[in-house]
Amino acid sequence: MQLLLELENISKSYQNKQALKPLSLSIPRGSVYGLLGPNGAGKTTLIRIITHITGPDTGTMRFNGKPGHPDDVRRMGYMPEERGLYKKMTVWDQLLFFARLKGLSGAEAEKRIVHWLRKLEMVDWAKKKVEELSKGMAQKVQFIATVIHEPEFLILDEPFSGFDPVNADIIKQEILELRDKGVTILFSTHRMESVEEMCDAICLIHQSEKVLDGSIRDIRKQFRSRRYRIVTKDLYQTNLPMITAEPAGQNNDGHPAAHINLPETMSYRELLNDILNQTELIAFEEFVPSVHDIFVMKVKGEMA
Numbered sequence: 001m002q003l004l005l006e007l008e009n010i011s012k013s014y015q016n017k018q019a020l021k022p023l024s025l026s027i028p029r030g031s032v033y034g035l036l037g038p039n040g041a042g043k044t045t046l047i048r049i050i051t052h053i054t055g056p057d058t059g060t061m062r063f064n065g066k067p068g069h070p071d072d073v074r075r076m077g078y079m080p081e082e083r084g085l086y087k088k089m090t091v092w093d094q095l096l097f098f099a100r101l102k103g104l105s106g107a108e109a110e111k112r113i114v115h116w117l118r119k120l121e122m123v124d125w126a127k128k129k130v131e132e133l134s135k136g137m138a139q140k141v142q143f144i145a146t147v148i149h150e151p152e153f154l155i156l157d158e159p160f161s162g163f164d165p166v167n168a169d170i171i172k173q174e175i176l177e178l179r180d181k182g183v184t185i186l187f188s189t190h191r192m193e194s195v196e197e198m199c200d201a202i203c204l205i206h207q208s209e210k211v212l213d214g215s216i217r218d219i220r221k222q223f224r225s226r227r228y229r230i231v232t233k234d235l236y237q238t239n240l241p242m243i244t245a246e247p248a249g250q251n252n253d254g255h256p257a258a259h260i261n262l263p264e265t266m267s268y269r270e271l272l273n274d275i276l277n278q279t280e281l282i283a284f285e286e287f288v289p290s291v292h293d294i295f296v297m298k299v300k301g302e303m304a
Contacts, residue, residue, distance in 0.1 A: 003065070004029040004153060004184040005050065010059035012045050019045040021209035022058060027186065027201075032179050034199035035188040036291075038299055042208040043188050044081075047155055050186070051078050063153075074103065077151035079142055081158040081188075087131040091122065091141050094130060095148060102149035109148070116144040120170065135162035143171060147178065154178065157188045172198065192292035202291065206299050220288050223297075226262045227287040228271070231255050233280035240274050242266065255282050 005027040012020040020042040027033045037043050048054045050061070052070045061068035063075075086094060092113065099109035117123045120140050130138055139162045147154065156175070160168045176198065179185055187199060195202060196216070203213040212219065229248060230236065235256045238245045243266070245258040262271060268286075275281050289297070 002029040003027065004063065005186075006062040007050075008060050010046070010049060010056045010061065012049060012054070012057050018208055020049075020056075023205070023210045024059075025203050025210065025213055027184060029184050030179065030182050031200040032175070032185045032187055032198050034195045034202035034291075035186055035205070036190075036192075036195065036202055036295060037205035038190075041205040043205055044157070046205070047078070047080075047157060047186070047188065051076060051155065075151055076153045076155060077146040077149065078155045079146040079157060079159060081161065085130045085138060085142060085145075088129060090127050090129055091117075091133070092126040094141060095145055098145040099148045104149060112148050113144070116148065119174075120144065136164055136167050139163055140167070140171075143174070147174075151183070153184050153186070155186045155188075158190070159187070160189070160191060160194060192290065192295060195291050199291075204295060204298055211298050212294070216291060219294060220291070223289050223294050225287050225289065226264070228260045228262060228268070229257060229283070229285045229287065230260060230275065230281065231257045231283035232275060233282060234278075236275055236279055238271075238274060239278075240266070240270065243271070251283065253282075257283075 003026050007026075008024045009022040010020065010024070011018070011022045023046065035043050035046065045054075049056050052068070052073055063069070063072045089097070095113045095116075096106075096109055099112065100106070104112070117126055122137070122140060125133065125137060130141065133141070143159070146156075154175075159171060159175070163171060172194070175185060175187075187195075189195065199216060201213070201215045202219065204211050214222075230245075231251045233255060235247075236245050236258055238260070242263050243260055245260050248257040248259045251257055260271065262268060272281070272284065
């Protein structure tokens with residue numbers, strides 16, 4: 001696995017407040033990496049360090065296997081939560097301005113602007129001033145300005161803020177398409193459904209420190225509850241010691257359901273065999289907590 005960004009023991013304090021406790025993480029190349037945490041957790045501080053807006057008090061950063069350098073920013077695209085568009089400029093002039101700042105020639109900038117305006121169905125808005133746009137339309141302009149120079153590392157802070165569901169889905173698909181082209185994406189958000197759908201791995205920050213990180217698959221596996229929901233043709237009464245089948249109503253077809261907590265010493269195959277010896281099994285499902293559930297439990301301190 002090739003890494004694009006490696007942080008080791010990065011920390012930051014402002015006067016008497018520690019905004020970020022020593023934190024280490026690794027972001028694989030070509031992945032969507034979720035940066036999660038409640039407001040004030042330290043996410044923005046970490047992003048500002050990665051983008052060289054501010055420097056860390058301690059720790060090291062490596063980008064593309066080399067020590068981090070301010071010139072790395074040229075290969076990054078950053079869309080902050082607080083947008084930075086000039087309200088009196090037209091969409092076209094705004095995008096041309098940002099593209100030239102990123103080093104594109106005038107001809108290349110215009111070519112890419114046309115491409116993106118067509119792709120996001122905004123050609124008719126090219127001569128409109130930003131102040132005339134809806135919040136969602138302005139968000140599209142900000143997104144184009146962020147990706148127009150084709151960065152290899154894209155940092156998106158709450159990218160779906162202000163979008164209706166249709167436009168949010170359009171931007172989601174564009175992000176995944178960029179990922180498929182090899183762009184690495186750091187995705188900071190509170191929208192847990194987006195994390196579940198898009199991210200390959202996550203880092204959860206709470207009270208200025210990392211409390212959890214890793215691939216979504218491994219994290220969900222780590223927090224498996226060994227609690228199952230079963231639906232059977234007839235009401236199931238277990239003969240196995242140490243477990244109880246708790247009645248849980250019926251499914252849509254009227255078949256009885258039950259919840260079962262399986263001890264660590266017992267395999268689910270033993271449970272399945274016991275069920276099949278007594279009745280017909282219709283459904284068998286393990287409760288695996290979602291990223292949202294894990295986020296809430298960790299932040300509330302319900303899990304160590």
